[in-house]
Amino acid sequence: MLALSFRLSTWIFTTVLLVLLNMHFAFSAPNNITLQYSWKTLADPTGEMKIEQIRLSDHLFKPVHSNAFGYLKGALWIRIEMLRKPEQAEQWWLELQSPMLDYATLYEKDATGKELIRTMGDHAPMSDREIDYRNPVFRLNIPASKPYVVYIRLSSQNTMTVTPAFYTCKSLMKSIATEQIFFGALAAIYFALLINGFWLCRASGDWSYAWFGLYALCNLFVMLGSEGYLYQYLFGNAPEWNEVILIVSIYFGVPTGGQLLLSYLEIKSKLFRMVILLDWLVSLLAVVFLFLADQQWIRPAFQVWILLNMLFGTVFIFVTRRQNKMVMRILLALFPFWLAVALRSFRNMALLPSNILTDNAYYIGMVLYVLALNYAVSMKVKTLRQAHDQALNDALELSKKNEHELEEQVIQRTMQLQEAVRQVEASLQLERRARAEQREFFATVSHELRTPLTVIDMTAQNLELDAVEGDAETRTRYRKILQATKRLSLLLDRYLNEDSFTLMRRGVQYKHCNLHMMLEDAARSASILSCSHQFILQLDPLPENIVCDPDLMLLVLRSLADNAVKYTPPGSTIVFTGSINAERIEVLISDNGPGMNAELLSRAFEPHYRGANSAGKPGSGLGLMLARKLMENQGGSLTIDSVEGKGCKIHLSLPIHAEVSDFSVA
Template identity: 25%
Template sequence: MAGWAQGGAKTGTQTVAPAEVQAAEPLPLTVSTDRASLAGHFARLIDRDHALGFGDVLRADAEGRFERQTVFRGAGQTPDIHWYRFDLLREAGAPADWIIELGEAYIDHLDLYVPDRAMAGDAAGYSIIRMGDFVPFSQRPMKTRLHTTRLTLPEGKPVSLYLRVESVSSITMRAAVYAVPDYAGLQVTNLLFLGVFFGVLAILIMGYVSLGMLLRDRALLAFTGYAGSVFVFYLFSGGIASILLPDMPGWLQNLVVGSSAFLGVAASASMWDRILDLRVRHPRLHWFYVGIRWMALLSLPSAVSWTYSITNPVVLLFATVGTLAGAVLSIVQAVRNPADTSARYYAVSGLIAIAGNTMTQFTVRGTLPVDWLFADPYQIAVLGTMLCLGTGLALRIRDLQRERVRAQEESAFATKRAEEQRTFIAMLSHEFRTPLAAIQGAAQMIELSGEVRVPSMQTRVRRIVETTRRMSDLVELFLSADALDQGALALKPEVVPLDLLMDESLDGLAGAENETRLSVTVEPTDRMLRVDLSFLGVAVTNLVRNALRYSPPQTAVRVTAHLAGQDLVIRVADQGHGMSPEEVERIGSIYFRASSSRGTKGAGLGLYMTQRIAAAHGGALTVESTLGVGSVFTIRLPAVGEPESDDVAVPSGADPLTVQ
């Protein structure tokens, strides 16, 4: 400019001689001006090589290399240095003092070059006013959230201000001039929005972190982490933290802003993963969200380095894709299950977040003007996102509580029914014992008396004895199964040799037909074991009896017993009909009988008891079965082997082992 460009340019202690510069269309400041944007009254020059000093900039301006701009547009995350020239004109009668506000708050370096007539003679130089988040709040020219300073302008003469901008974060510049008396009053809209924004986030964080810890719900805790990271991000990037920490260094601000952004992405990925139960419903998408989480966490060190401009866009791209996928899955879930109202809120929250993030990226990269809204579009969208997510999670908690109450009621009802059934079975079994014993005793007396000589009558008497014995065994089986189910039956372990265990187990299966079909291998026979002989014998007997009963008469049943280390392994293999995988899964369920058992007698308690007896010894019952080939049942009891010793004695009163 003619009146202000002559003489040297004062840059700290350095003076450069600017060439003649000329301004066009300066911003007029009148007596009625309270606020005026500098949009349309500035020009820009980009220094890609970081090679221009202020004198070079003035010469470039004189050469017409500054580009006139009509609106403020973002430059994205760039290492380039941006120079701006602002043109002002204080008209006659307007006040001399004004306030210029520059933003955004998170820009690293803002060096404002202001004409200074304090230099000797008529020479007009430029003094530097340093601002930006690398200048501690306590050292700034004005103590405000954004970067502001006072200007004293001459009347009737155009003035050019030059601004040097350099930042690791995205450059989204805006500038406005305020009348000094009106500056504070014109901040009400922004301050009111910030108060609502931080207030809502604080309430959500405090409420949901308590619920998440109380319920141990990871989805709630992930949501709280996301809300907390957004709170911290905007607290520091919005300039509020600088007021609270007036001597905070710029590198710390960059670290917190970058880290909170990455942590927010990680928490958001975890939240979508949890609320949509992706591990169960969509395992591949689950790993995609796990990958996003780890990508964000591994990018944390870049928050204070030049690589932030590379890692941040990549992480944000994947975060946007993850949010979009979460919104789509929520929509699908809401369509498939209209009663799931929480899914609708998740979908809306995701769409709001995507819309806000898209508009922010358009703003940051210059597609939309910087000052088309009073605040960051994503910051406005976050408020709606958080409220929708919070509502959806509240409905989710309500649904979970209803399911929990329903499950408790069903469990209480099932427990009551089971108790009534047990009482009935126990009563019935006890009532059967006495008459069965009387019938069996009378039949045995008749059989032993020798008075019945007719063969057909002898057969009937033997049938009565066998039938009453089977019914007595069935009664005992019902009572033992109920005791095992209730944990009321105590096992009495004793030290016995392996061959005795197998002899006792197979003794009740003696018979010519069974002896030809059974193939028994026991090794080593004299190994001493600490087990409950009676109950483990019942378990083995059940397996062998089932194998003989449910396999063709001409096929062999192989029984093997051996030690694997200190573990006892008993295996029973048959060549029967086999079972389907669905039936194998139900083996051990009380009263369950496979389809191949139709037409044969049984109560479905044998394998149930075998499984519980094995579990009482600390072991397990496993099944391998193939339809049309046969089945292999294996009892494996860990750590039951005892060292061989000549002085091992069988204890008469071993400590009881209670079935759990």
């Protein structure tokens, strides 16, 4: 374990050297981007100035002396004036090298003078950005040989450090790739240290190693949050979480680092313990005041508190260096780390400009410091070898026991699964047999009913022919018999066959069909039930051809037309009216019958419910419920309006479908 930890430390140290070399060659490479530009700034403490005021205030903009502006209230306006040579590309990318901007809004005018506004920032969703990148990047089409001016409004609760940079598409990709290598290597180092700390904690049972892993985790989140990678890759659609994780990691990283030193160096000093307790309290209060009370002065104040903590820790360790041989190793890494933290804090407070040193010294110093702590951790692992070997033997024994138990469980589960499969197969066989018997029953019933029905129909026809010279009342009775036999034959054709029986089981099958013909068919079918009802079809506003399931739609229309005849007195008028409203087809079926009372209307769609007016009328109370279900399956709706004594209105609504995948004409 000691050798493994030492090899890990060596690998991390080598990675750090490679990162430094990569930074040297990346940032020392000649820059052949020669777009000429200048930029100036204007502070807006109130944050209320509009772009119209800004365009009239060019004389108030001041040249930039430092790209670090500290913690600003309100907003900061940037005026950038560019001049492109004719031989240069027209399209450029403007990068604001500051991932912690809350909002960055760019204002420019196109060739017609129209104001173009684009807003980015880590408080806005990543989807608002032109490319998925941690820094705000704006694409500009710059005219040649004349000045081109854009204005940018910046606002941020964090320290504001911003540098504009112009790239062609190729150079932008190269810049992004270079920094991805750099920060990817740093993230890999932190992640390796994090895994190492928690692995040692788990292997040894010593929770002091967990402080090391937690400290590495805090610093990993600080780097990823400060550089915008949490926002770019994890919280693009919830940017507020990037701010929460970053603040918590920074503020609680201070007492976590102190707790780490206290555990590793086995410090007994009461003063040091009191300072760590104070750190926990200050960090907790700072987070509470920052998030709940929005006290933004906490941010610069906590930068000073971090510097004081680093100074105290360095002095304390130097004073106690003779009491612990590991102290000097920690001190050699702590002193440059303190300098790196000081550089970063001074930059955040606008006391130093933003550059490659002030921007990245903190990360390099932190890696070196945590690397030294990791080496200190590895020296304590030697005493764990024997316990590890014993734990390994115990684990092997437990593994063998678990393996044996697992085999027995697998055998039992296999037997249970086989029995379940047999039961399922038996159930399927029963279902198939039941379906076959059901189809046979329907065929038998249909055949047995058709034979006497044919005899009745033929007899009625003969009687009608023989009664040509008979009285009108007798002929009317014969016609009713013929209408009844026709109706019964229609019911047999419609429902007592396999196709109709499976109509509800299949899915919706959209086809092009003739709506007028279906409405006429429903009226004609219902008229068989009564010779005294009058049907009126007002279909001119409706298109003839629509897209729907013709079988389901015809079943709905016939059922509703039958109900209209069934529940209205002889001589009633039933009107079919059609219209198109808001991309939907509307069909209204109205009658002048007795209508429904409030109770019947509220329960009309309950299955098997039949009102008092249904006494003596055939039916099962399922017609309206099934009709509404069939309409909803097609994306439509069915509603009823009725007032007792004033008739009933049934509203059908169906969406207008533009296309159908399985095309056929009904």
